[in-house]
Amino acid sequence: MSKKVAIVGAGVGGLAVASRLAHRGYNVEVFERLPECGGRAHIIEDRGFKFDTGPSFVLMPDFFEEIFSYCHKDIKDYLRFVPLDTHYRIFYPDGDTLTVYKDTERTKQELCRLEPRSASSYDKFIQEIGELYRRVRPLLYSCFAKKDLLNPSLWSLATQLKIHKSYWQIAEKYFKNKKICYALTFEAMFIGVSPFRTPSFYSIITYVDHVQKIYHPLGGMYEIPRALEKIAQEFGVIFHYRQEVKKISVSNHSIILKTKRGECAADRVVVNADYAYALKELLKRKLPKFTYSCSVYLLYLGLKSKLKGFEHHNLFFSRDLRKNLQQIFDDGIVPQEPSFYVHVPTVTDPSLAPSGKDIAYILIPVPNLKKFRGSFSSVEAQLRKVVIDAICQATGQNLEDLIEVEHRFYPEDFIKRYNVQYGATFGLAHTFMQSAFFRPPNFDGKQKNLYFAGASTQPGGGLPPVIASSRIVADLIERRT
Numbered sequence: 001m002s003k004k005v006a007i008v009g010a011g012v013g014g015l016a017v018a019s020r021l022a023h024r025g026y027n028v029e030v031f032e033r034l035p036e037c038g039g040r041a042h043i044i045e046d047r048g049f050k051f052d053t054g055p056s057f058v059l060m061p062d063f064f065e066e067i068f069s070y071c072h073k074d075i076k077d078y079l080r081f082v083p084l085d086t087h088y089r090i091f092y093p094d095g096d097t098l099t100v101y102k103d104t105e106r107t108k109q110e111l112c113r114l115e116p117r118s119a120s121s122y123d124k125f126i127q128e129i130g131e132l133y134r135r136v137r138p139l140l141y142s143c144f145a146k147k148d149l150l151n152p153s154l155w156s157l158a159t160q161l162k163i164h165k166s167y168w169q170i171a172e173k174y175f176k177n178k179k180i181c182y183a184l185t186f187e188a189m190f191i192g193v194s195p196f197r198t199p200s201f202y203s204i205i206t207y208v209d210h211v212q213k214i215y216h217p218l219g220g221m222y223e224i225p226r227a228l229e230k231i232a233q234e235f236g237v238i239f240h241y242r243q244e245v246k247k248i249s250v251s252n253h254s255i256i257l258k259t260k261r262g263e264c265a266a267d268r269v270v271v272n273a274d275y276a277y278a279l280k281e282l283l284k285r286k287l288p289k290f291t292y293s294c295s296v297y298l299l300y301l302g303l304k305s306k307l308k309g310f311e312h313h314n315l316f317f318s319r320d321l322r323k324n325l326q327q328i329f330d331d332g333i334v335p336q337e338p339s340f341y342v343h344v345p346t347v348t349d350p351s352l353a354p355s356g357k358d359i360a361y362i363l364i365p366v367p368n369l370k371k372f373r374g375s376f377s378s379v380e381a382q383l384r385k386v387v388i389d390a391i392c393q394a395t396g397q398n399l400e401d402l403i404e405v406e407h408r409f410y411p412e413d414f415i416k417r418y419n420v421q422y423g424a425t426f427g428l429a430h431t432f433m434q435s436a437f438f439r440p441p442n443f444d445g446k447q448k449n450l451y452f453a454g455a456s457t458q459p460g461g462g463l464p465p466v467i468a469s470s471r472i473v474a475d476l477i478e479r480r481t
């Protein structure tokens with residue numbers, strides 16, 4: 001009889017593990033507390049607007065292709081990724097802008113406008129982060145244990161990966177203009193960390209953005225979890241929605257999941273729910289002293305008409321980005337003058353809104369709820385106003401007048417809806433001490449047959465690494481069966 005695997009959570013990580021293992025012949029059941037799949041990659045549909053509420057950038061498309069080919073499926077039968085001609089526009093507080101294009105020559109022209117002769121510096125910068133990427137990429141499909149640190153063949157990695165340098169320092173080496181340094185390191189915020197603190201090897205995100213380019217799945221980001229759920233169902237995975245797992249325990253040779261409806265015994269259990277939450281609440285263990293990523297405050301706006309001056313992805317940088325990041329990551333203060341991101345997917349994909357209308361999804365990084373002890377409601381109105389005013393100033397449009405539909409998502413909603421510890425949107429932070437060997441591994445050190453896949457485990461957060469974590473878990477289970 002085939003082995004039974006139970007998965008806690010139908011986020012992208014859980015769906016990807018389910019598809020892989022069911023394809024390999026395991027008998028897989030998924031328990032999800034919400035009524036639908038996707039986890040943080042969720043969707044709100046309201047009056048003809050389709051708001052993707054979480055991820056908005058598709059980077060590293062090869063990671064998405066990998067899971068489809070692993071399952072002997074053609075990705076084109078499930079998803080249509082289109083490359084964006086304009087990657088994003090950055091709005092600086094002094095009125096300047098910088099646009100990054102798919103066409104590298106156009107991007108270089110933009111950089112040279114801010115810093116003459118920076119085109120050759122850009123080539124050298126891309127070459128350096130490209131070398132980091134080539135070293136890091138194979139590691140993204142590996143699970144390291146702390147004991148691997150004793151392996152001398154891995155020691156040289158520390159020098160090769162320039163662990164003594166920060167993401168910011170790599171950019172600063174090539175460009176004098178701080179606006180360019182910000183433009184080439186802001187991607188650290190994709191994983192919820194500050195570029196001033198994050199190790200240089202995370203600059204591979206800038207590399208994949210600039211070299212492998214940015215994609216959009218037609219129909220919206222939610223098509224991704226939907227496609228993975230479909231594959232899983234084609235292989236016979238059983239989904240138990242609205243079934244929260246309350247406890248994970250061990251009995252004889254099985255692992256038991258306790259839900260409100262009863263108990264389920266499985267030969268293997270994969271936890272896709274947030275790692276820190278699962279340790280504390282499901283396994284009843286003491287939480288190590290983790291560092292958490294930032295949280296975010298989100299506005300999803302359905303607009304009566306088209307927005308002018310925006311690209312698909314837009315970034316607004318505050319006057320003092322360093323102070324802004326310090327407030328979020330060190331001081332636990334909601335910045336009064338925040339940097340923020342505006343996603344207008346209808347630029348590429350008009351199917352996401354009624355004809356002639358636009359979506360504006362605004363993401364504002366704020367401290368996580370371990371750092372921030374105040375009341376968010378006391379700062380919310382001011383924060384929202386500052387952002388809407390900044391958009392008005394940059395584009396000459398009063399966004400407030402255009403709003404037809406509005407939804408909001410607060411830091412505490414990440415706890416209430418997804419069980420994410422401290423509402424830390426991106427899970428455990430990607431500090432040096434929480435990367436590779438030091439990040440929670442994909443297997444449990446104490447309990448045999450218990451595994452972890454998702455943003456807070458190895459290799460890390462973001463859709464491509466989460467999909468890689470599902471491969472690591474599937475391979476570990478196969479190897480140990």
Ligand SMILES: Cc1cc2nc3c(=O)[nH]c(=O)nc-3n(C[C@H](O)[C@H](O)[C@H](O)COP(=O)(O)OP(=O)(O)OC[C@H]3O[C@@H](n4cnc5c(N)ncnc54)[C@H](O)[C@@H]3O)c2cc1C
Pocket residue numbers: 008009010011012013014031032033034037038039040041053054055056057058059190243244245246272273274296363417418419425426453454455456461462463464466
């Ligand atoms: C606002 C935002 C923007 C982002 N932008 C990007 C981007 O542009 N590009 C990118 O690649 N990534 C982005 N990310 C990161 C990416 O979305 C996440 O890394 C990824 O979706 C996490 O997937 P996961 O499977 O690890 O976890 P989750 O999505 O959190 O899934 C875990 C699932 O477990 C369920 N669960 C929890 N507890 C229980 C329980 N006790 N019983 C049963 N079920 C349970 C939850 O409900 C959830 O469905 C973004 C994330 C957010 C929130």
